[in-house]
Amino acid sequence: MRAARELGAQQVPKAELHLRLAQEQVEKAKKLAADGDNERANLVLSRAHADAELALALTRESTAQHDLEQTGPSSAITPRTEETSAVR
Numbered sequence: 001m002r003a004a005r006e007l008g009a010q011q012v013p014k015a016e017l018h019l020r021l022a023q024e025q026v027e028k029a030k031k032l033a034a035d036g037d038n039e040r041a042n043l044v045l046s047r048a049h050a051d052a053e054l055a056l057a058l059t060r061e062s063t064a065q066h067d068l069e070q071t072g073p074s075s076a077i078t079p080r081t082e083e084t085s086a087v088r
Helices: 002-006 013-034 038-071
Strands: none
Touching: 002 013, 002 038, 013 038
């Protein structure tokens, strides 16, 4: 969750949603563990981990899209020419 926060997940609506879900699930898992329900706590933590990973991926995707828009598509992909694609 920290990595997603550090990359700015709060600025990406879908990422922020999954980050919030992950945080809520961690709190729920803590309560379940305190009540002795370790099996359910582990399942909830697995869901929290998945939501945190999704938040991170969505944040990275948004950042990459933003960077691409800033640099323009021509700098992201270099077309192959006969000279650059020749096998030596």
